Amino acid sequence: MEWLSEFGAIAAMQGFNGLSVFCVLLLMALGLAIIFGQMGVINMAHGEFLTIGAYTTYVCSSLTAHFAPSFQPYYFFFAIALSFLVAGAVGWLVEWAMISRLYKRPLDTLLATWGLSLVMQQTFRSVFGAREVSAEPPAWLMGSVNFTDAIEIPRNGLFMMGLTLLLTATIFLMLYRSRWGLQVRATVQNRLMSRAVGINTRKVDRMTFALGCGVAGVAGAAFTTIGSTGPTAGSQYIVDTFLVVVFGGAQSLFGTIASAFLIAQTQSLSEFFLSGSMAKVLTLSSVILILMLRPQGLFSIKVRK
């Protein structure tokens, strides 16, 4: 019976491993679900906003270590907020300078934001160097919690999950329970009509885009607890993230969560049997296959066109 409990422990840990992949994917996807799902803008530079958040956290960490070591246990909360603000502010600028001029040409937005991602990556490289940097996580995030003798769950993973839950809940409340969310959804459904009833759609667009970017920034801050940050840290996730959003059904927040979970667990569980690269091939291929069968995504509303 011993092998069975051991197998169970491995499966549980693999499952938890999948949960942290799920958290990164979901945090990335949440921002994109707002930008792509709600606004229909394809932002290929979305990964770079994650990188902005990660570097912001890194800078906070270095500054704290240098100037206020005693503040070290708490800096992380400050870093999360700052990551949100910095990424959001850059997003606000990008919307103003670029995206707002391309709303009627979605495919062109895709190309222009790809150009933007190149510029941003090179900027990171010029400022922070090509080598990966690591933010010093607070001591209370290190180590792991032992549930049983065999099952150890790392604390940073738990923290990530908590943060993901909190952020998801916040976004859900904002989109579906606040006046702003109502305006966003109205604008998405009928731009002209929204304008006619007095919604400043340009402002709504800009705020929505900035919010999506800010969420990616928070994802970046969370990202520093599980990996080190390089100029291309975020861009590695861009394809997966788009697939998550598309797979879930672009306009469904619940779909995004479910599809991030499915994709992360498939990836993680198949890694148990296959090499990492083959697991990725398998996961992505199944997503594409399912998308061919259900082009509108897993969870979508049938609407009258």
Add this chain to the structure above:
Amino acid sequence: MTAVGFEMKKPVLAIEGLTVSFDGFKAVDNLNLYIDRNEVRVVIGPNGAGKTTVLDLICGKTRATSGSIQFDGQELTKMREYNIVRAGVGRKFQNPSIYENLTVFENLEMSYPAGRKVWGALFFKRSAQVIARVEEVAREIFLGDLLQQQADLLSHGQKQWLEIGMLLMQDPELLMLDEPVAGMSVNERAQTAELLNRISQGRSVLVIEHDMEFVKSIAHKVTVLHQGKVLAEGSMESVQSNPKVIEVYLGH
């Protein structure tokens, strides 16, 4: 035409028990509608009555939840859109839907029923026959002198005619027009009525329209839709004096 009397009586389009629901909302609800050969039928009804959805269902743009649409003995609900067109159903959209970057000639040529498959289109030749047909249709839709005009330079009314012309190129047995005179001047409306009366020779026409004067000038028979169901059907006069129709239109 070797059609015998029995053939002539059979409706060209028979819609029976047609239902479509969007997330529980029944836009069309157990609808029955029959259109005879060479008939001009106008469908009227308040906004949201399901008029455009009925056209969408016939031409395959929307798939029915249940029910059947028989056209010339073929079941349309299971056919692909392009096969429905090839079977002889032409449909004009509510907003004029033409190719703005092409000339009037090219717009009409695009609907010429040849070279409809990949290789056919690749080796399609603009034969004298094609040119003659395009010119004939262009004259019919009052655009005979504007063949080389780029389509986006046409007036709104001319664009509507052009789209009707594109359908005529296909020589459809059933022509469906969604608000053909929307945005037209009084003169253009009269011209369009004349056009419709002319092109309805030898084919059935199904029109959605709000303009009652226009409806009077073309309709053989009028169907009133309300909440996805037929509320009344008959001649224009009988429909206009129907108390149910008056209530729906004038409110409670």
Add this chain to the structure above:
Amino acid sequence: MKALDKLLGGQQNLIGIMLLAVLILVVFPLTLDAFRLNMVGKYLTYAFVAVGLVLCWGYGGILSLGQGVFFGVGGYCMAMFLKLEASDPQSTKIQSTPGIPDFMDWNQITELPWLWQPFHSFTFTVFAVIAVPVLLAFIIGIALFKRRVGDVYFSIVTQAIALILTVLIVGQQGLTGGVNGITDLKTLLGWDLRTDSAKMILYFISAGLLFGCIFIGRFILASKLGRLLMAMRDKEERVRFSGYDVASFKIFVFCVAAAFSAIGGAMFALQVGFMSPSFVGIVPSIEMVIFAAVGGRMSLLGAVYGALLVNYGKTYFSESFPELWLYLMGGLFIAVVMYFPNGLAGLWDSHGRQALAKLLRRKPAPKAEIAPVTPKAETKILETQP
């Protein structure tokens, strides 16, 4: 005949194609040394992809972000043949299993995999170079277009396919040579590819094939199918309800673009002497789109100039100012898309042609193939939400 005139796109375009021919077939070979000419030859192989993209993206409105897949598959097919030829038992006798490619030996593979077997035949290889990518495009096309996957989703899915193929190639080291790719390609049917004369000949073959592709592209655009592509891009519903199977036309033009890319890939393997996953993935695929965008998405000839210029710039800057290159590339991407959606060809149409005409004291030429049509295809998402 009128048909021939149409094929050449009238006098103006005849001049355009002659100018390009003179540049590629006369000016470059006379002025560049063997090394630089080979480099231009390499750029020309990218031009195949760009020409294909003009057809399917510029005219058809189908933005494929996975053209590297077809370039790669074409290239790999050719590279497999060349590798087998380079791995005869004589020259691989120091391996533990002589007669198989060196990287297989390093990966403890003792027998040539079945996938490689047919590539002993040159005839099969030439066939496969085109057939395999076209088949792949056909399958992708059927699956996506028949299911009406929207334009944006199509782009994302093709990008994911590029990622999948890269991961697959890198992961299956024993079968594909992994991240290094297939290297040390030496001879083609005994003909040494590494000599200057061979490179020169390959350059001319490349150029010839490229002009072949341009003529095919011209023919397609001048046909009714060309007009249908544009009509579909702007008013897909109208085309569908005029009795056309829209998906079949999209599949066709996507397959043509795939075939062009594959020819480019095969010529790349021949001229450069290796093939690796770095020409397959997301980044190269999207770079290929920028070649077409810079040249002008609506101009077959512009695409060639775009491929030449962007790659020349890339080589020049990454040799001299490697730091600047990504800024420049990114900036170029943004500027072209935002301000010059018709690229160089569009600029030439709106400014260059008049300037030239003034210079030659002739009346400005009437507008021809490259009409500066702003792409209207891509208005779907925001405007027409119900």
